[in-house]
Amino acid sequence: MERKMKKMVVSGDVTVDWFFWSVKGMDPGGMGGEIPLNWELHTGMRKEVIPGGAMLLARFVKDVTGSIVISPQLTNLNQIPPEEVLHFTVMLSRFPYSSVRKAEKDMVLRVEKEAGYTGPTLGKVKQLTVADDDPDAEIVVIDDAGNGFRDEEPVWPAALKDKRQEPFVVLKMCGPLARGKLWDWVQKSHAERLVVVISADDLRTEGVQISRQLSWERTAADFIWQITNNRSLETLAACHNLVVFFGLDGVIHYMKDKDSFKVHLYYDPLQIEGGFSQMHRGGMIGLTSAFVATMVAELANGGLDGLGEGIRRGIVTSRRLLQKGFGNDSARVDYPGKELFLPPQKDEPQIMDVPVPRQNALDSEEIRVWTILEDLTQQRLEDVAYNTLTAGKDPALDKVPIGQFGKLKTLDRTEIESFRSIKNLMVEYLSKGFQNRPLSIAIFGPPGSGKSFGATQVAKSIGEESIERLEFNISQWESPDDLIKALHQVRDTVLRGSVPLVFFDEFDSNFQGLPLGWLKYFLEPMQSGVFKHGDITHPIGKSIFIFAGGTSEAFKNFSREGCDEKEINLFKEAKGPDFLSRLRGYVDILGLNKIGENDKLYMIRRAILLRSLLDQKARHFFDSTGILQIDPGVRRAMIKVPEYRHGVRSMEAILDMSMLTDKRVFEQSALPPPKQLKLHVDAELFSKLVTMDVLFGEKREDLARIIHNSFLQDIKKSKEKRPKNDPAIKPWDKLNEHYKESNRQQADNIPRYLHAAGYGFSPVVRREPVRVKLSIDEIGKMARMEHERWVVEKMGTGWKYGEKKDTAKKLHPCLCDWGKLPKKEQDKDRHTVRRFLDYLAQAGFEICKLD
Structure with missing residues (x-):
């Protein structure tokens, strides 16, 4: 990405970081006759000294931006005593690259133990000034580790102290949070261009109750409740941009504007807080610094509008740093270079983001529990369920957090x-x-x-x-x-x-x-x-x-x-x-069956379980790309049957009773006969769901007849004058085939119209169809589609637009865009759409919301 070059200064608490790691003794048999020294035969210890704290952050900012970064400088690190600059000691060890890649060649050096700080026995730590400070810096980045820098105003960057300057200020802050002279100053002088970065663990340490490792929705809800109601967070709640990171897996971006605020959640849907670290044993120094540096690069490139992308990429960067560690070279250690900040790769998990509704400030009286799943899928749950069963995924589910526990998978x-x-x-x-x-x-x-x-x-x-x-x-x-x-x-x-x-x-x-x-x-x-x-x-x-x-x-x-x-x-x-x-x-546990009218996710639960069971019992139904070969009717019945009498056991029993061996597709003929099905489902309704496409086809002629008869009734009621020889108003039995086919086409398109408005339909047995009231917008959407279908049909037979209808010349004034159609004619299409429910009910079907 091409970066805009900006003047940057990075300062804050500085450390001299010492890294120690053990190395194996030499193998005398593998030295080609050369005799090693005695000490070389024993396990040894190596050490490396690297600038830490604000200097490490400055290094990362320089690597990711390519800019000249002004920061404190230290030379001859191994000669600097801890009385002058804090020393930080870290013990390293070799760890597998991940829980999947465990081979010896994939081992990397990571932190086994943080041994702690060494500082002056008396007095304060010496704070470093910025070398060649520039008061015109456009971005100021502060690493406030709580080790004294925050209260030493003389060493603060000039651009931060100059009231005439308006730089972007990024404050990476450790606990104790929101305290000290530095905090008071940036809140007073740079509030609108200030970005504060803190960890959720520091919030928790100070008594803020935010749940851990339950769900991203719960985490976001807890945060909103705390930032809204916890008086100890009042100063943080006043931040225009507050970034709270939850391990390497999620970030909450809190944005305050006068008396209102917005919250955006960034997260890995495949992990929960701490999940990525659990997959990569050992720790790593500088994870937050890598995150902040990436965010600063996007801030430099796009201003505050670039923060979202900076957060997303920052999570990826900090994860890479943990994965790479200090490499696998036992001779020396160092941080990765510019390759750490490459754009996200295809094989890296995607970081998703969603806005968090403000009404989710949880308390004991909350009725509605917000879920990312419902917000993203909306009226497409039936389609989402079908795609999940067939392909194992759906675009709407890419953002949905998944709970994976062994072979158990749940989205609820x-x-x-x-x-x-x-x-x-x-x-x-x-x-x-x-x-x-x-x-x-x-x-x-x-x-x-x-x-x-x-x-x-x-x-x-x-x-x-x-x-x-x-x-x-x-x-x-x-x-x-x-x-x-x-x-x-x-x-x-x-x-x-x-x-x-x-x-x-x-x-x-x-x-x-x-x-x-x-x-x-x-x-x-x-x-x-x-x-x-x-x-x-x-x-x-x-x-x-x-x-x-x-x-x-x-x-x-x-x-x-x-x-x-x-x-x-x-x-x-x-x-x-x-x-x-x-x-x-x-x-x-919710199970497979619908639990009350508000349970909109039961079809997705069924899809996930059915795919898992088929993967175990009939793996040959899946092609090389993981697509399940299943008949649409079988799929529909397994997902939409109202009830499995014995829950999971019934679904499993239907599969066990089906003839799945030596077949490449789960076809209708593989299903058990109705006498066996009725042990576990309503066999009659299940069978109608399986053959619904055929049933609808069988009803095509009946539907077309019903549509035409309704048209004749409307003409009679409206007292519209038509020529007696008008071929369109003859009884069905005497109707020209052209007009019959037009009615059939209208019947064929009813499912498409319904689907576009968020509805499906199902056969009904042993009861009257339930009538659904369509909204004005839904009726309008379907009416427009019907008009567009009619226009295509007419023009396909040679008709054209004309100010007056002329059957001989094939001219019609309604052959125009929906927006130009007179309201009277639009209302006719709306009336037709309203009758769809009657048409389907008379044919033995009822419509239902896809969600």
Whole structure:
């Protein structure tokens, strides 16, 4: 990218960074007869000294902009004592390039441990002035690490202190945040051209509650609530541009303008905060500096309007720095050069961005939970589901955050947050040594929603190989002795060195005629981590208990939320509150079926699961590019059937009953017969969905007849005078084939019109079609399309525009653009469109929103 050359000055807290790393001793057998010195046979230690802090930031700014950058200067670094300039010591080690590339040739040097600072034992750290300072600098970049620079006004750049200057000021600030003379000065003198860059972790350190590793929507919502309501953030909330980075995976850009503000979220949809770092072991010095330098380059090129692109590219740059580390040369270390700042490459994950709605300032009364998925897909959910099933992706989903837990994939924000929450609990629990009580988690969902599968995949995604799965169905137990036997199996698993992942399925079953009768028997094992067998008390050991609901489809049902006093008292008698107090988390799994009228994402959930199941059971249906070969009718039925009677198990059963072997396409003939289908779906409706294209084709003639008869009725009602020999107003049986075909063409185009307005249609069985009221805009859009179709049809048969209709000369005054069509004629097309619902209803179909 061609950069505009601007005068830049970079200053701030400076360090002398010392890097130490070990090297292997020499192998005498591989030296060709040359005898090594004794010290060369032993593991050795190498060291390198590199300018750090503001000087490193200045180096990066110079590399990315190509400009002359004025900054503090130091020479003979290895001779500078820590009494003059802070020293920072870092221990390096060799790490795999990533969790995927682990070969020896791909190893790179990264930070294993930050050993800390060395400074003067008495007095302050010496602050450096800018060499050859220029008061006319157009961009001032400050690295405020909280090590004294912020309060030493004499060393600040001249362009920053001169009230006559109006440079862009980029302040990279560490905690304590928004304090000191420097902060007061830039807020007072450079507010409108100031860009402040801070980390989310520094905010959290100061007591700002922003969730971690749940979902990007939740992170953004927490930030907005805090910046709006937390009085300790008032000075930050006054910033015209505040950039908050969340690891190497996301950034929030807060923009204040007088009394209003906007928030933009930048994020990797495939990761959550900290995800990229987890894939690349070891740390790296200078990650934030690389981000800021990239942002400064875009600021220099496009002013404040360039910040968005600078943030996006900055995330990519800082990720590259972590990946590359200090290279794999054991002889010396250094930071990557200009190649670090190349434009994003095709193989690098895309950084997406979305505006965050202000109404998402969360509190306990919030009704609507904002999701990126709904904002991006809007009225295309049916198409998105079809594309997701067939191609594994849809352009609308490129920006949507994805929760991937082993083989479990979900796009639903609520599920993502719940699964990540229990994953975090498991990671924390497993990372600790001895545990004297189990980790207890509850999972709820409709029958067949995949409760067991979900929890298992979350556990596997942790990468802990010692986890061993056990499962018990409580509804089949006859006495508390069955629980004792189960806990012995759990204990035996612990003694073998594994961590049991124990599923207590249908834990909320009745026992001895009492609702939730088993709860009280779990209290002691959950609380104390022990169980009694006779007079002997046995410790259970480190284990994870998963309580899967059988009679309760959601946590609020189990906890009796919103129930009457009688139900609540029964819950208390069953020790329900005591059981809840021992849980450390819960998940509500949505399953495949639509949950209430507001559940607009069920079709996408089905598409994701169906593609996964077919990948396991019929991999031969996928071509070399990953496209699923599936008949459109089969696809439609599997996605749109109103209900799978037994959830995931029903979808899987339909696949198991289908004849998929030795076929290259999942065709209609492969499906099981209706008698088998009715075990799992409404077989009649499922079959009609499969053959809907054929059904619509069969109804084509009926629809055309209905359209023509409606036209005749409208002519009669309007008392429009037409010649008796007008061929267009004859009964259907006597109608000229040309006019019949025109009606057929109109019928053929109804699905296209509906789709353009965000509607689809489905066959109806055993009930009357539900009527949908079309909006004025939707009617207008379809009416215009119908007019355009009619114009093409007429002109295709030789008709032309004429001020008056002349059948002999094939002239018509309505053969014009929609905007020039008289309102009376437009209203006729609108009336025709309104009748579409009647036409489809008479033919046995109903229309429905695609979302």
